Amino acid sequence: MFKRPKTRLKELVESGQLLIISQFDESITERTREQATIRNKFVIDNADEIVIAHIVKGGMLESLNIRNDIPVRVLDRY
16 A cells, blocks of 8 residues: 555554555456455454544445444544
8 A cells, every 4th residue: 555654654564553454456457346345344354443534325334334342433424
């Protein structure tokens, strides 16, 4: 996702406090809803907290089945 991550991000990643997941693997040239669903499920299953930058009413992110024990913050809704 970042060719050269900022020092603070790199420190958080190396300490295991932050996981950065790029949207899709570089080998995927055509993105599908199924691939996005798999990626989103992976993120949810491995998260201690979820921060969603932007969510659209009726969109995929709104319909995610997120466990009740994970804090979720949404920064922007439409």
